[in-house]
Amino acid sequence: MSLHSVPKPEHFDVKNLSRILLILLGIGALSLLITLVVGFVAPPGSPLRRQFAFSWLFAFIYFFTVLAGCYFWILVHHSTDSGWGILVRRQMENLAMLLPWMVLFFVPLFLFRKDIWAWITVKNQVHVDPALEAKLPYFEFRLGHVVIPFFWLRTIFYFLYFGLAAFYFRRTSLRQDADGDPRWSIQMRGVSFVCLLVFAASLTAMSFDWIASLDYHWASTMWGVYIFSGAAGAGMALIILVVVGLKNAGYLWAVNEEHYHIMGKLLLTFSIFWGYIGFSQYMLIWYGNIPEETQWFLRRNVESWNVLSTFMVVGRFFIPFLYLLFQFTKRNPKFLSFICFWVLAMHVLDTYITVLPFIHPTGFQINILDLLCLFAIGCPLAFLFLRTIGDVPLFPARDPRLLESVNLSN
Amino acid sequence: MIISEQTQAKEETRARAERDERPEPLVRPGETFRSVTDKIGGIVLAGRHPLGWWISFGIAFLLVMGLFYAIAVLLAIGVGIWGINIPVAWGFAITNFVWWIGIGHAGTLISAILLLLFQKWRNSINRLAEAMTLFAVACAAMFPLLHLGRPWAFFWLLPYPNGMELWPQFRSALVWDVFAVSTYFTVSVFFWYTGLVPDVATLRDRAKNRFSQVIFGIMALGWRGSANHWRNYESAYLLLAGLSTPLVLSVHSVVSFDFSTAIVPGWHSTIFPPYFVAGAVYSGFAMVLNIMIPLRKWYGLESVVTEKHLDNMGKVMLVTGLIVAYGYIFDMFTAWYSGDAAEQYSVVNRAIGPYAPVFWLLMLVNVVLPQSLWWPYVRKNPVPLFFAALSINLGMWLERFVIVVVSLHRDFVPSSWRMFIPTGWDWLTLFGSLGLFFALIFLFVRFLPMVSIFEVRELIAEEKEGAA
Numbered sequence: 001m002s003l004h005s006v007p008k009p010e011h012f013d014v015k016n017l018s019r020i021l022l023i024l025l026g027i028g029a030l031s032l033l034i035t036l037v038v039g040f041v042a043p044p045g046s047p048l049r050r051q052f053a054f055s056w057l058f059a060f061i062y063f064f065t066v067l068a069g070c071y072f073w074i075l076v077h078h079s080t081d082s083g084w085g086i087l088v089r090r091q092m093e094n095l096a097m098l099l100p101w102m103v104l105f106f107v108p109l110f111l112f113r114k115d116i117w118a119w120i121t122v123k124n125q126v127h128v129d130p131a132l133e134a135k136l137p138y139f140e141f142r143l144g145h146v147v148i149p150f151f152w153l154r155t156i157f158y159f160l161y162f163g164l165a166a167f168y169f170r171r172t173s174l175r176q177d178a179d180g181d182p183r184w185s186i187q188m189r190g191v192s193f194v195c196l197l198v199f200a201a202s203l204t205a206m207s208f209d210w211i212a213s214l215d216y217h218w219a220s221t222m223w224g225v226y227i228f229s230g231a232a233g234a235g236m237a238l239i240i241l242v243v244v245g246l247k248n249a250g251y252l253w254a255v256n257e258e259h260y261h262i263m264g265k266l267l268l269t270f271s272i273f274w275g276y277i278g279f280s281q282y283m284l285i286w287y288g289n290i291p292e293e294t295q296w297f298l299r300r301n302v303e304s305w306n307v308l309s310t311f312m313v314v315g316r317f318f319i320p321f322l323y324l325l326f327q328f329t330k331r332n333p334k335f336l337s338f339i340c341f342w343v344l345a346m347h348v349l350d351t352y353i354t355v356l357p358f359i360h361p362t363g364f365q366i367n368i369l370d371l372l373c374l375f376a377i378g379c380p381l382a383f384l385f386l387r388t389i390g391d392v393p394l395f396p397a398r399d400p401r402l403l404e405s406v407n408l409s410n
Numbered sequence: 411m412i413i414s415e416q417t418q419a420k421e422e423t424r425a426r427a428e429r430d431e432r433p434e435p436l437v438r439p440g441e442t443f444r445s446v447t448d449k450i451g452g453i454v455l456a457g458r459h460p461l462g463w464w465i466s467f468g469i470a471f472l473l474v475m476g477l478f479y480a481i482a483v484l485l486a487i488g489v490g491i492w493g494i495n496i497p498v499a500w501g502f503a504i505t506n507f508v509w510w511i512g513i514g515h516a517g518t519l520i521s522a523i524l525l526l527l528f529q530k531w532r533n534s535i536n537r538l539a540e541a542m543t544l545f546a547v548a549c550a551a552m553f554p555l556l557h558l559g560r561p562w563a564f565f566w567l568l569p570y571p572n573g574m575e576l577w578p579q580f581r582s583a584l585v586w587d588v589f590a591v592s593t594y595f596t597v598s599v600f601f602w603y604t605g606l607v608p609d610v611a612t613l614r615d616r617a618k619n620r621f622s623q624v625i626f627g628i629m630a631l632g633w634r635g636s637a638n639h640w641r642n643y644e645s646a647y648l649l650l651a652g653l654s655t656p657l658v659l660s661v662h663s664v665v666s667f668d669f670s671t672a673i674v675p676g677w678h679s680t681i682f683p684p685y686f687v688a689g690a691v692y693s694g695f696a697m698v699l700n701i702m703i704p705l706r707k708w709y710g711l712e713s714v715v716t717e718k719h720l721d722n723m724g725k726v727m728l729v730t731g732l733i734v735a736y737g738y739i740f741d742m743f744t745a746w747y748s749g750d751a752a753e754q755y756s757v758v759n760r761a762i763g764p765y766a767p768v769f770w771l772l773m774l775v776n777v778v779l780p781q782s783l784w785w786p787y788v789r790k791n792p793v794p795l796f797f798a799a800l801s802i803n804l805g806m807w808l809e810r811f812v813i814v815v816v817s818l819h820r821d822f823v824p825s826s827w828r829m830f831i832p833t834g835w836d837w838l839t840l841f842g843s844l845g846l847f848f849a850l851i852f853l854f855v856r857f858l859p860m861v862s863i864f865e866v867r868e869l870i871a872e873e874k875e876g877a878a
Contacts, residue, residue: 134749200736208747219748221681221740280663280683287671288678292748410528 007254007406009177009397012246014390021383028379031372038369039108045115050359051367053112058355059373060109061211062348063381064102065227068203069235071096071162072228074169075199078185078192083404084262087255087395091242093170094389095235098381100163105377106155119216131217131292139213151209158206165195173396180398203228214358218296222281229277230316233270234347236263237340244333244340251394257331258408264330267343271324275317300353303363308353316346348374434721436531437869438713446714446870450863451609451616453709459856460708467852473845480838481556489559491835498818498830503557504668505810506840509693510550510847511591511665512686512806515658516694517543518598521605522654525647530872531722533865534714537609538705539698540602541860545850546697547595549843554587556839583667590664594657601650607633608643608864662690669813675756676817679744685737692730693806695723696799701851703796705860714866717790724789727802731780734809738777752822764829765816772812776805 014021035052042049074092077085085092114120119139122132139151169188176184204224212223220226240263246252285293300309320339329335356364396402437446483491494501517540524532555561567588569577578585611633614626633639666686669677679685699720706715745753760769779801788794820827854860 131749135747138747197732204736204740217749219744221679221737221744222684223680224740225681225684276659276663277684281680284667284670284678284680284682288673290673290678292750 007395007397007402009393010251010253010395012249012251012390012394014387017386021386024379024383024386027375028383031375031379035369035372035376036108039112047359049112050115051369052373053109053115054356054359055367055369055373056108056112056376057116057210058351058370059377060102060105061355062351062374063105063377064099065231065351066234066238066344066347067095067099067102068162068199069231069233070239071099071166071235072199072232073235073239074166075192075196078169078188079196081189083401084259084408086399086402086405087252088239088243088259088263089399090170090173090392090395091246092239093166093173094385094392095238095242096162096166097170097388098385099166100159101381101384103159103163106159117213119213122216129216135216151213154205154209158202161198161202165198170392173399174392177393177396177398180400182400185400200224200228203231211354214355215296215299217292220281220285220293220296222277222284226274226277226281229270229274230347230350233267233274234344236267236270237343237347239263240267240340241337241344244337246394247333254395254406256408257333258410259405260333260336261327261331261410262408264324264336267340268321268324268330271317271320271343275313275321278313278317299357299361302361305353305357305364308349308364312346312349312353315342316350320346434716434718435873436534436716436718437866437873438716441713441866441870443867443870446866447612447616447863449710450714450859450861450866451613453855454613454857454859455617455622462704462708463852463855466704467849470845470848470852473842474849476838477842477846480835480842483835484556484839485561489557491833492839493830493832493836495828495830497821497826497828498815500557500814500818501830502832502836502840503553505807505814506843507550507553507557508665508668508686508810508814509807510546510553510843512662512690512693512810513697513803514543514546514550514594514598514694515662515687515690516698517541517546518594518601518654518658519691519694520698521601522651523658525651526655529722530869531719533869534861535698535702535719535723536865537602537605537862538702538860539694540598540605541854541858542698542701542851543598543694544595544602545847545854546694547591547598548850549847551591551595552843554584583664583671586664587668590661594661597650597654597657601647601654604643604647604650605862606858607631608635609859609862611635612863613859658691659687662686669817674817674821675745675750675752676760676813678753679741681737681740685734685741688730688733688737689806689809692727692734693803695727695730696802696806699723699727699795699799700803703792703799705855707792709860711861714861720792720795721786721789724783724795724798727780727799728783731776731783731802735777738773755820756817759820760812760816763816763820765812765819768808769812769816772805772808775801776809780805 035056039049039052039056042052070092073085074089074096076082077089077092109116119132119136122129123136123139128136137150140147140149142148168191172184172188172191175181204227207224207227208219211227212218212220240260243252243255243259243263247255282297285297288294299305320343323329323339329339352364352370356370492501492503494503517536520532520539521536524536555564558564566576567578567585569580578588607630610626611630614623614630617623617626663683663686666682670679670682672678702715703720706712742757745757748754760766780798782788782794782798788798815830819830
């Protein structure tokens with residue numbers, strides 16, 4: 001069956017959601033309150049303060065990477081000129097529009113910076129670690145008498161870039177909703193090429209700045225790609241869940257199993273890609289056996305961390321890989337959403353293993369703050385998403401290639 | 411007045427936008443089932459070849475003779491005839507090996523990955539790209555064997571039960587290479603031959619002389635074109651595509667392990683696997699274009715290998731080229747960031763050491779010049795595209811030279827530093843391998859259909875359907 005008429009724009013009715021919104025707001029506000037109070041009340045230098053700082057960093061990195069992954073799919077969509085996903089593209093845009101809000105959640109990281117990034121305190125010591133001294137210009141350097149805080153300038157740049165680009169893509173797409181001019185598609189395609197280049201550079205530098213610099217001795221050329229591979233897969237999982245959710249709520253009638261199938265294939269691809277990148281990085285560092293490099297993994301392979309690391313290999317790669325190999329798991333929204341939840345949960349684990357070993361070198365200790373920080377950032381984001389989803393049509397109804405997406409077949 | 415001008419301007423942009431949106435045909439209008447079969451099958455059956463074919467084949471053949479001579483001298487005297495030394499024990503041989511293996515990636519990528527991605531434009535270039543893959547892998551496999559020192563003992567690389575209980579060193583990336591490359595070659599042969607069967611049957615049916623009929627008849631494996639045959643063919647082809655896809659990624663990843671598992675400064679970089687794969691696809695597409703552009707002109711295949719194909723291949727090169735550039739940039743950044751003096755020196759040495767001209771030429775031909783592919787003019791016009799591809803092929807060879815030789819010639823201990831200066835035998839082996847590759851390509855064009863007849867006919871059928 002192929003459709004020849006363009007489906008009418010749909011609008012999400014927020015009214016039915018008031019209870020959910022209230023619950024999200026409640027949990028979010030409560031978690032925010034508890035975590036921030038704990039953070040500020042804990043005496044400087046205490047384990048509790050560090051626990052708060054790292055739990056917050058963990059939750060922040062988790063949501064930032066997932067949303068950056070959603071944003072990445074907009075770029076891929078435009079730059080490859082693909083027609084299959086016009087129906088779901090607006091949801092990628094809506095999710096990416098949460099990126100500007102992340103700047104608010106970065107504020108606690110800035111306030112607790114001395115508890116998080118070791119280089120900030122080490123650089124002021126009398127005997128600066130020579131390993132840090134060599135790379136200090138990457139974090140801050142002097143021009144004459146002025147100290148240029150390169151690290152913070154970059155952080156500002158990331159928020160400006162992700163925020164403005166996400167804003168641009170949704171605004172332009174909305175303009176097309178208004179006038180149906182194909183010029184906007186072409187313009188967005190052009191912009192997406194440039195944005196992809198900036199995205200690659202930003203995400204790599206970001207992964208060094210915010211994560212790898214927690215241990216400034218360590219470096220791996222693959223690190224940026226590793227963070228990207230996890231982010232893109234988790235981003236796709238979230239997009240699928242949003243689409244399935246809207247479909248279950250009775251919207252997006254034109255989305256069908258063909259769209260799920262394609263998105264499932266992309267999820268499969270990025271699960272494999274994550275496995276490939278993760279394996280290559282781990283194997284090469286293990287094989288090279290250079291102390292500066294192996295310490296990163298040694299930290300994660302000792303004590304109870306080893307259980308989590310091993311489980312992550314199975315959970316983030318083998319399970320989604322084997323599960324998504326079948327066609328019916330990709331085409332059936334129920335089966336597909338299950339694995340999307342799973343992938344998002346495994347991304348939590350991945351981020352946890354990346355961030356928390358710095359404060360619990362003797363084995364993992366799950367703290368209630370870890371969970372509360374996830375709620376403190378996640379619930380407000382979910383609230384904002386649901387609160388604003390009704391403001392714009394659910395799919396770009398006047399995109400010139402909408403029919404291509406409606407009549408998709410694999 | 412102003413309003414009407416505005417409306418006019420808007421109408422113009424819209425018209426331009428729509429023109430841009432209209433898909434370009436993959437087969438030029440005017441081609442029919444019959445004309446395609448005549449055109450492609452005729453190249454093999456008529457056996458009349460343009461002057462370009464004869465001249466190019468002649469040159470390639472002379473180079474093959476040069477290669478045989480160089481190999482004979484190598485076997486008689488030993489690897490001492492090359493410029494290799496300690497510490498540069500891997501000179502041209504490994505550079506050429508990695509370069510050729512990289513070129514061998516385009517075929518399987520075009521055939522398998524583009525098939526899985528429903529990219530119809532692969533249909534008219536996959537055959538040649540697959541043949542190219544086989545010949546490139548054959549050229550590649552020759553180099554490590556010649557570099558063994560005692561090539562006649564090559565079978566020691568394979569694990570076989572023997573009385574002395576001697577096994578290869580399984581922990582060495584070089585042994586992984588043996589498995590990766592031989593698997594890749596085997597699967598590529600199957601893939602290529604499976605795709606050939608329906609076309610060989612066409613040639614069998616159209617051949618006029620008895621000899622061709624018998625030979626093509628044997629090769630066609632009893633293909634009758636029945637619905638059953640087609641059904642089996644389609645599922646076999648899809649399965650082979652699924653099998654080949656991981657191989658495209660794994661082979662060059664394993665090749666990259668040859669370097670990255672070692673701790674030589676400039677080699678030990680965790681990004682090497684994906685970066686090598688991107689580089690391989692980059693040079694593979696460049697080689698397909700370098701072969702396809704002249705052939706399409708000589709044999710008048712412009713109607714089946716259209717501007718759209720050139721454009722798409724140009725885009726693939728642009729993307730993979732940018733990934734390679736990402737690799738260069740973050741490799742240099744991490745070398746500095748790591749704070750490791752030896753790593754830092756390896757980058758400085760590349761840029762200002764004795765091989766600096768090679769490095770800067772590499773940056774020019776592999777990073778700067780390929781940026782011309784951003785312009786549709788370059789991607790859609792055969793002549794500039796040909797030169798862009800040539801630049802990339804040179805660039806990828808230089809990249810491997812920089813990785814292999816420049817990293818090795820100055821390692822940790824300055825007292826052991828030594829220059830590598832290629833000898834005449836090094837050059838003769840390199841150009842001889844190019845001759846072997848092109849001679850095989852020209853023979854392939856002579857004896858088998860270089861464009862898949864039935865897949866192009868599929869495209870014509872689909873375009874007719876689309877028009878109706």
